[in-house]
Amino acid sequence: xxxxxxxxxxxxxxxxxxxxxxxxxxxxxxxxxxxxxxxxxxxxxxxxxxxxxxxxxxxxxxxxxxxxxxxxxxxxxxxxxxxxxxxxxxxxxxxxxxxxxxxxxxxxxxxxxxxxxxxxxxxxxxxxxxxxxxxxxxxxxxxxxxxxxxxxxxxxxxxxxxxxxxxxxxxxxxxxxxxxxxxxxxxxxxxxxxxxxxxxxxxxxxxxxxxxxxxxxxxxxxxxxxxxxxxxxxxxxxxxxxxxxxxxxxxxxxxxxxxxxxxxxxxxxxxxxxxxxxxxxxxxxxxxxxxxxxxxxxxxxxxxxxxxxxxxxxxxxxxxxxxxxxxxxxxxxxxxxxxxxxxxxxxxxxxxxxxxxxxxxxxxxxxxxxxxxxxxxxxxxxxxxxxxxxxxxxxxxxxxxxxxxxxxxxxxxxxxxxxxxxxxxxxxxxxxxxxxxxxxxxxxxxxxxxxxxxxxxxxxxxxxxxxxxxxxxxxxxxxxxxxxxxxxxxxxxxxxxxxxxxxxxxxxxxxxxxxxxxxxxxxxxxxxxxxxxxxxxxxxxxxxxxxxxxxxxxxxxxxxxxxxxxxxxxxxxxxxxxxxxxxxxxxxxxxxxxxxxxxxxxxxxxxxxxxxxxxxxxxxxxxxxxxxxxxxxxxxxxxxxxxxxxxxxxxxxxxxxxxxxxxxxxxxxxxxxxxxxxxxxxxxxxxxxxxxxxxxxxxxxxxxxxxxxxxxxxxxxxxxxxxxxxxxxxxxxxxxxxxxxxxxxxxxxxx
Ligand SMILES: *[C@@H]1O[C@H](CO)[C@@H](O)[C@H](O)[C@H]1NC(C)=O
Ligand SMILES: *[C@@H]1O[C@H](CO)[C@@H](O)[C@H](O)[C@H]1NC(C)=O
Ligand SMILES: *[C@@H]1O[C@H](CO)[C@@H](O)[C@H](O)[C@H]1NC(C)=O
Numbered sequence: 001x002x003x004x005x006x007x008x009x010x011x012x013x014x015x016x017x018x019x020x021x022x023x024x025x026x027x028x029x030x031x032x033x034x035x036x037x038x039x040x041x042x043x044x045x046x047x048x049x050x051x052x053x054x055x056x057x058x059x060x061x062x063x064x065x066x067x068x069x070x071x072x073x074x075x076x077x078x079x080x081x082x083x084x085x086x087x088x089x090x091x092x093x094x095x096x097x098x099x100x101x102x103x104x105x106x107x108x109x110x111x112x113x114x115x116x117x118x119x120x121x122x123x124x125x126x127x128x129x130x131x132x133x134x135x136x137x138x139x140x141x142x143x144x145x146x147x148x149x150x151x152x153x154x155x156x157x158x159x160x161x162x163x164x165x166x167x168x169x170x171x172x173x174x175x176x177x178x179x180x181x182x183x184x185x186x187x188x189x190x191x192x193x194x195x196x197x198x199x200x201x202x203x204x205x206x207x208x209x210x211x212x213x214x215x216x217x218x219x220x221x222x223x224x225x226x227x228x229x230x231x232x233x234x235x236x237x238x239x240x241x242x243x244x245x246x247x248x249x250x251x252x253x254x255x256x257x258x259x260x261x262x263x264x265x266x267x268x269x270x271x272x273x274x275x276x277x278x279x280x281x282x283x284x285x286x287x288x289x290x291x292x293x294x295x296x297x298x299x300x301x302x303x304x305x306x307x308x309x310x311x312x313x314x315x316x317x318x319x320x321x322x323x324x325x326x327x328x329x330x331x332x333x334x335x336x337x338x339x340x341x342x343x344x345x346x347x348x349x350x351x352x353x354x355x356x357x358x359x360x361x362x363x364x365x366x367x368x369x370x371x372x373x374x375x376x377x378x379x380x381x382x383x384x385x386x387x388x389x390x391x392x393x394x395x396x397x398x399x400x401x402x403x404x405x406x407x408x409x410x411x412x413x414x415x416x417x418x419x420x421x422x423x424x425x426x427x428x429x430x431x432x433x434x435x436x437x438x439x440x441x442x443x444x445x446x447x448x449x450x451x452x453x454x455x456x457x458x459x460x461x462x463x464x465x466x467x468x469x470x471x472x473x474x475x476x477x478x479x480x481x482x483x484x485x486x487x488x489x490x491x492x493x494x495x496x497x498x499x500x501x502x503x504x505x506x507x508x509x510x511x512x513x514x515x516x517x518x519x520x521x522x523x524x525x526x527x528x529x530x531x532x533x534x535x536x537x538x539x540x541x542x543x544x545x546x547x548x549x550x551x552x553x554x555x556x557x558x559x560x561x562x563x564x565x566x567x568x569x570x571x572x573x574x575x576x577x578x579x580x581x582x583x584x585x586x587x588x589x590x591x592x593x594x595x596x597x598x599x600x601x602x603x604x605x606x607x608x609x610x611x612x613x614x615x616x617x618x619x620x621x622x623x624x625x626x627x628x629x630x631x632x633x634x635x636x637x638x639x640x641x642x643x644x645x646x647x648x649x650x651x652x653x654x655x656x657x658x659x660x661x662x663x664x665x666x667x668x669x670x671x672x673x674x675x676x677x678x679x680x681x682x683x684x685x686x687x688x689x690x691x692x693x694x695x696x697x698x699x700x701x702x703x704x705x706x707x708x709x710x711x712x713x714x715x716x717x718x719x720x721x722x723x724x725x726x727x728x729x730x731x732x733x734x735x736x737x738x739x740x741x742x743x744x745x746x747x748x749x750x751x
Pocket of ligand 2: 563564643647648649650
């Protein structure tokens, strides 16, 4: 198993880097932090903006369970119409000059570029008799995959995605080696789309096989252990565009089997559920090669389990005979490893903090399952990986921080805890048949240390394999701490606060509050260059509250922030701002809130509900039309977190917080914070229409009102939801965000 971004929710809203091409959290564009600094010497730019004159069509009315809702910007849902294109142009045309007028734009851009320019590495991993690792020399648009014959051997470039496009917009997205390490299957995505094409490379010669597998999205890839072919999931051909700028619903995914060195047209469908068009079909060949574990999922939690005995159908030339193990969507099940027919799964069935269970495929009734590692009362069992034949490495999340342990696979007994500083394990490599592991540690003030453990030498002692240094960054000048504050209903919520040491606590510093709050995702400590620029050059305070809806405290924490509990997520975030203001870290007019994707929903809901609490808001690739999100691309998968307007009770609830439907006229005292909405033309995870409709409605409400702070949209091209974004585009985007904050809050750049 190899993990680079720990929670890789391929099908959810998060970025989908599963195989180490995202080396550092600081390269996931949509989820980063920025900011600027207070100064009494500059005054915020307040001016009346001439927003584009945009057609409202009030004749578009939907009837939801008897409630009539006008949707005046429905026409913006068509990404290809001239009118939509003109709208985008008109928006960029007022945004660009505002951002470019930032007097410290050069300073910001230069500092971001300088600090970004340090080498980044993934954990090395062995496949066959070679080692591989990803490296970015600093400013390369895409990480490069290197090969070496031994850990000490000279690394050679194996695959350099930078050579595939001029501007770095072709990215590696998912990859898998065969068991013998001789063939490499890799996905490429263009312009940030979730669509990938799978290519196959002969490792020894570096030559690609002739075939390319198309119409692939949200795909698991798993080779048969005879190294001859690959299971992968694909969608049927669809009419019209499939480049990620379309909005069509993704449905009817099939699991296929591809034989190496044959055309895709010869592939066979091995698993399908034609009566369940919205299911996505995950599949994993077991470590022993005998079974295929098939795990259909319909939204962003809970899966079913089936298996096929591959030894009984060795030809794989049609539908596989499946035996069902789990019959209801009520919990997560993740294959870890197996010994014979006994498989170990990670599950939250009756264990909201997760446990490991043994399920005998030949005797799979639930009453026969055996708990191998019981649920911990407070720590969340985040992942487990088989190593060194008979051991398990287990990653726990304890109060948002990583804990890494070694357990006996047979008995479950704890063998050892690997000491870690306060922070996160962001990468791991190790396999059952290998007697070594690597893990990648990172924190707010540590850009990365890769540890190596050799199980052939006792005692098992981690050694530092590689440590990354950032020029111009002295960690001793900063401090990171975790506090717990009370939310509206008294719930204790953890929050990290990071800043320079010794900042005055007089409310004069700008603060950036970043949140996500959904989909069982943990926001753990990570290193970010952009945050560093904010702290170093604006005396900024970075705050990351681990609000409900996330997975920081297991399924309970997630449940407390989804469906009819979603308001808790916003309350927690607002309480974080109130805490920072009450404790004099900052004041409301210097607070910026930022979030992407589900976090964009969070930020947009918060500016509607408490405009008085913030000076600026950054809404990245947000889900903003809560009545219609399920109608586009993979939006239907989020119903497990949001519910759906098709259900009357859920509709009533969604209508109360849907950002698009709760925009108010910024009358006296309810002026909106300066707001920047970011999206891009190839975002097929959260389609851009959310952002377009929202900014149109927001500017309409502001026209002729007391609103003076800017309400702007930045709509990028050749970019998507964030995964695979080239470094050059990330730096441009972060420069713009910092400029927006500096301009609108009147912050000064301290050299
Ligand atoms: C859209 O704009 C293009 C270029 O200006 C023009 O050729 C085309 O006729 C327009 N299409 C429609 C439907 O107006
Ligand atoms: C509608 O939503 C409510 C509240 O989430 C839920 O309890 C109910 O089961 C849903 N109804 C259907 C038919 O899904
Ligand atoms: C806000 O309200 C105050 C007091 O009612 C009034 O003096 C002021 O003019 C109002 N400002 C705006 C912009 O409406």
